Amino acid sequence: MKAIIETLLLETVSQMKQAGTLPADLQPRLQIDRTKDKSHGDFATNLAMMLAKPAKSNPRQLAQQIIELMPKHAAISNIEIAGPGFINFFVNPDHLADQIGQLLSDDHASVQLAASPQTVVVDYSAPNVAKEMAVHHIRSTVIGDAVTRTLEFLGHQVVRANHIGDWGTQFGMLIAYLEKVQNEQASDMELSDLEAFYREAKKHYDEDEDFAERSRNYVVKLQGGDEYCQSMWRKLVDITMEQNQRNYDRLNVSLSDKDVMGESLYNDMLPAIVEDLAAQGLAVEDAGAMVVFLEEYKGKDGDAMGVIIRKKDGGYLYTTTDIACAKYRVAQLGADRVLYFIDSRQAMHLQQAWTIARKAGYVPEQVSLEHCAFGMMLGKDGKPFKTRSGGTVKLVDLLDEAEERANALIAEKNQDLADDERREIATAVAMAAVKYADLSKNRTTDYIFDWDNMLSFEGNTAPYLQYAYTRIQSIFRKAGVDGATLSGSPQLQEAAEQALAQKLTQFSDVVNNVAAKTSPHLMCTYLYELAGQFMSFYEACPVNKDGVADDVRASRLLLCGATAKVLKLGLGLLGIATLERM
Numbered sequence: 174m175k176a177i178i179e180t181l182l183l184e185t186v187s188q189m190k191q192a193g194t195l196p197a198d199l200q201p202r203l204q205i206d207r208t209k210d211k212s213h214g215d216f217a218t219n220l221a222m223m224l225a226k227p228a229k230s231n232p233r234q235l236a237q238q239i240i241e242l243m244p245k246h247a248a249i250s251n252i253e254i255a256g257p258g259f260i261n262f263f264v265n266p267d268h269l270a271d272q273i274g275q276l277l278s279d280d281h282a283s284v285q286l287a288a289s290p291q292t293v294v295v296d297y298s299a300p301n302v303a304k305e306m307a308v309h310h311i312r313s314t315v316i317g318d319a320v321t322r323t324l325e326f327l328g329h330q331v332v333r334a335n336h337i338g339d340w341g342t343q344f345g346m347l348i349a350y351l352e353k354v355q356n357e358q359a360s361d362m363e364l365s366d367l368e369a370f371y372r373e374a375k376k377h378y379d380e381d382e383d384f385a386e387r388s389r390n391y392v393v394k395l396q397g398g399d400e401y402c403q404s405m406w407r408k409l410v411d412i413t414m415e416q417n418q419r420n421y422d423r424l425n426v427s428l429s430d431k432d433v434m435g436e437s438l439y440n441d442m443l444p445a446i447v448e449d450l451a452a453q454g455l456a457v458e459d460a461g462a463m464v465v466f467l468e469e470y471k472g473k474d475g476d477a478m479g480v481i482i483r484k485k486d487g488g489y490l491y492t493t494t495d496i497a498c499a500k501y502r503v504a505q506l507g508a509d510r511v512l513y514f515i516d517s518r519q520a521m522h523l524q525q526a527w528t529i530a531r532k533a534g535y536v537p538e539q540v541s542l543e544h545c546a547f548g549m550m551l552g553k554d555g556k557p558f559k560t561r562s563g564g565t566v567k568l569v570d571l572l573d574e575a576e577e578r579a580n581a582l583i584a585e586k587n588q589d590l591a592d593d594e595r596r597e598i599a600t601a602v603a604m605a606a607v608k609y610a611d612l613s614k615n616r617t618t619d620y621i622f623d624w625d626n627m628l629s630f631e632g633n634t635a636p637y638l639q640y641a642y643t644r645i646q647s648i649f650r651k652a653g654v655d656g657a658t659l660s661g662s663p664q665l666q667e668a669a670e671q672a673l674a675q676k677l678t679q680f681s682d683v684v685n686n687v688a689a690k691t692s693p694h695l696m697c698t699y700l701y702e703l704a705g706q707f708m709s710f711y712e713a714c715p716v717n718k719d720g721v722a723d724d725v726r727a728s729r730l731l732l733c734g735a736t737a738k739v740l741k742l743g744l745g746l747l748g749i750a751t752l753e754r755m
């Protein structure tokens with residue numbers, strides 16, 4: 174609807190330019206808002222007020238002129254001038270009803286595929302090898318996955334890039350320790366606890382000089398491509414990713430083996446990158462290290478900031494890898510757009526790597542690199558989320574606790590459920606709640622993890638939305654219809670019906686906004702508002718009550734069908750399952 178008004182207004186503006194009413198080079202920024210008070214129409218623009226000056230006219234007069242020139246459109250039943258020169262648009266309910274009919278008959282709920290599909294590389298999740306996924310990994314994983322699903326829904330080609338930390342000098346000690354564990358034939362148990370494994374490896378490295386010597390030797394061999402070290406390294410990666418995959422599966426995150434593009438992938442590129450940067454005059458030797466000085470980032474003393482890309486001992490750095498990685502994503506993957514879901518503390522790191530990559534010509538201007546930054550996960554006390562003893566919370570433990578809590582909650586709410594059905598529902602609710610709590614907050618701010626809020630059936634939570642969906646399913650069951658196959662256009666007589674229909678037609682805009690702004694919370698806010706709008710509709714406009722005429726019931730069922738469809742699709746784009754009952 175907004176898009177229609179926008180097109181009509183732009184056409185009018187260009188007519189006025191041709192007629193000389195407006196300066197030919199004027200590029201007005203159109204603002205079209207939904208009105209709060211529907212007696213003033215459904216949409217309003219301040220265009221006439223903005224253009225009055227360049228048009229050398231007064232706003233109300235100009236508004237009148239715009240209305241007269243504007244092409245007629247079936248979607249708009251009336252246009253009025255209000256106050257100092259606002260133009261108000263009244264939506265034609267018949268047209269709105271047709272839109273609902275179309276939404277119902279379209280798998281994509283009237284969301285158009287992108288006119289020019291892009292290749293988008295999405296860098297998300299990125300846990301580290303031989304470390305257990307910690308609770309903070311959930312942010313990158315869950316937010317990145319929702320944006321990935323949304324981009325794919327819009328027809329973009331998405332490359333999931335799980336940039337795992339699978340390279341570095343720590344692998345010497347990890348291999349040495351894995352060898353020790355294997356030699357002593359310790360059970361697999363020890364490997365199932367990666368935190369303990371890493372800790373033990375480090376302890377041996379610090380305390381046992383022989384072990385440390387062997388570790389250093391293994392690093393060199395691993396980097397030289399030694400077969401034994403490579404196979405031990407592979408084992409460590411596989412064990413870690415098998416465990417991570419269990420978290421992904423539980424969370425319904427669409428990552429798998431084939432999406433792993435870890436740091437090691439870029440290792441072979443690093444020597445040539447440093448050489449090339451030196452040949453281009455970008456990198457220079459400084460006290461034995463290779464350094465790129467960036468004028469755009471001044472250090473404390475006002476000097477250009479030096480970014481080390483190769484250490485004195487020949488080792489490469491995290492930044493060198495990200496320079497190579499950006500190059501790879503453009504040259505090998507053909508990226509038009511690269512999204513990095515990484516916490517905000519790495520902003521400077523990314524800026525440095527990208528500035529160097531662009532200067533070197535690895536990333537052309539038209540390719541967009543975006544740091545989709547997010548804040549920290551905090552406990553209720555506003556401090557970083559920790560276990561009672563102050564340790565990092567393992568993601569598995571968090572998911573287990575969510576399931577336990579949800580199970581108790583559902584048992585209390587619905588005592589008729591059989592054990593296994595209740596467990597199934599509880600699992601779906603638990604995972605949804607944990608994900609949604611994260612997704613629904615603006616990702617740039619820190620986020621407070623709070624069990625009671627996220628599992629509440631009231632407010633902007635997953636259980637609330639899942640419950641709204643199941644309520645609509647029970648309306649269908651009562652009416653004896655299959656909600657998924659409803660088709661036709663409703664009659665929009667009541668204000669509540671029109672308001673709900675309007676809300677439903679916003680879905681397409683929201684999907685596009687999530688993709689453009691890489692912010693799934695926009696979808697959450699929308700679905701929450703939609704569910705609220707539905708509740709108001711259902712209160713004002715009963716469906717299954719005695720005395721509701723057949724045609725009215727049929728029409729209202731269509732609105733229920735469209736709402737269920739949008740809720741399911743929208744939650745699906747967030748990677749959240751809907752339930753038939755709960």
Ligand SMILES: NC(=[NH2+])NCCC[C@H](N)C(=O)O
Pocket residue numbers: 296299300301336337338495498513515
């Ligand atoms: N291209 C990247 N740097 N991606 C993010 C990697 C995140 C890194 N493994 C970490 O845990 O901090």
